[in-house]
Amino acid sequence: MTTPAPEGYDPHAYAPFAVTVDLAVFTVREARLHVLLVERGQEPFRGRWALPGGFLLPRESAGDAARRELAEETGLGPDTVGALHLEQLRTYTDPDRDPRMRVVSVAYAALLPDLPEPRGGGDAASARWWDADAAGPLAFDHDTILTDARDRIGAKLEYSCLATAFCPAEFTLGELQQVYETVWGVELDRPNFRRKVLSAPGFVQPVDGPPRRTGGRGKPAALYRAGDATALHPPLLRPPRTDASPSATEGHDR
Amino acid sequence: MTTPAPEGYDPHAYAPFAVTVDLAVFTVREARLHVLLVERGQEPFRGRWALPGGFLLPRESAGDAARRELAEETGLGPDTVGALHLEQLRTYTDPDRDPRMRVVSVAYAALLPDLPEPRGGGDAASARWWDADAAGPLAFDHDTILTDARDRIGAKLEYSCLATAFCPAEFTLGELQQVYETVWGVELDRPNFRRKVLSAPGFVQPVDGPPRRTGGRGKPAALYRAGDATALHPPLLRPPRTDASPSATEGHDR
């Protein structure tokens, strides 16, 4: 803002940048973290998989662009997309990250419950859920973005109520625990997890009515829905690494 | 990345964006949080104060641009600027945030020890430290950026070793505590603070040699320097709000 722009502020003089959004859309399916990817139909990286995303429209904020792209890729209605949690991760600005031209990309993360296969119109023709561990190598610097997104999501589960975004409207504590175990890649003690979740004010609220059977086996579990809290007090801390546990990367980023 | 760009990838067709960096540079001076601001010498917002920043050069990453601008505004040497911690906050993309043209801005936060008044060359002619509570209203959306930056810094002090970035190379635990108290706007119990800092591995390491007097009064304090850890285990949690405590805004953002 300090560098003087030229008289008349010709955008083309100081604006040789394209701006895109890239989306890391996650879900938990069959106890595995999955991410939504699209297959590129053109160069560069033709045939490689990439995070969904696209260019900002001239009078559109990055958040709006992210919601628009998400609706296009998933086929979800505007109401659904408008309500869900979109988190801006960070912005990637390496001059060589796109071989065509100078592109800076604002990355977002989104969390969805397990949905049927995405079959929206438009760009979503080649969209697919991938096991997050089996994804890659991706186009552009999307491997980096994906790793950063996983780190951030894992960290956010500790001190926010974000985990419920992976669950349907009504869920059992077992399903919620599965989210934590899948994202963190650890096993948690069930009674302790239960105690902490129920003692955190506003995290979940019980649903009255008869319990539901999850898969048929075992005692039916009580149903809960997401509470109105957004932060988690006290936080649900990840167990410290035991060295031999599998993980994507190191590095705290909350 | 999905939206097809036109043949030849003409940047001017899909790239009507200017990209800037804005810096929230903080220091703790006389028990108050201070932020580095520059006075605008031209429209829009002529005469208003703003966060330092500027346009990205054609082959420059946002991080490099932030370091370049920081060096220009503070007059610090490239070695100093290259070593210090620059944290990307988030990117601001509201279409109307700059009345001249479409500008997206990548915001960074930087933490400095208390330095003499900035008197660098170039743009820094009008740079000044401001009490962060007394700053504003600022140009553009910089009030928002400043608030977001303060929130993020406050949150990061909890689980990272970032606080030492506010201190000179050698510091006393009292000075470190002052950083926490100033950023959080609370008073902390001295023995408890001491116990936690010393029990966190790698946070600080003692300096051998004679103790230093801080201001002359009281018993001389032992000197420490920053340890090699980057994350703080266990975290140093902020005391819960007592309602009547002063604060900029709500909202967790770690």
Add this chain to the structure above:
DNA sequence: CTTCTTTATGGTCACTCTGACTATAAAGGC
């Protein structure tokens, strides 16, 4: 129908961490 397995739920107990507090040491001001 009985038994086994599976999942949900309730509870105990020792250990750690925390906040609040008291006490002592070492400097300067008067």
Add this chain to the structure above:
DNA sequence: GCCTTTATAGTCAGAGTGACCATAAAGAAG
């Protein structure tokens, strides 16, 4: 010398946590 100020050491009760054990309620197997 005495007071004030700051640093440092230690105590103690309560909260939170991890590692358990126990019981309830379902389906599966015999």
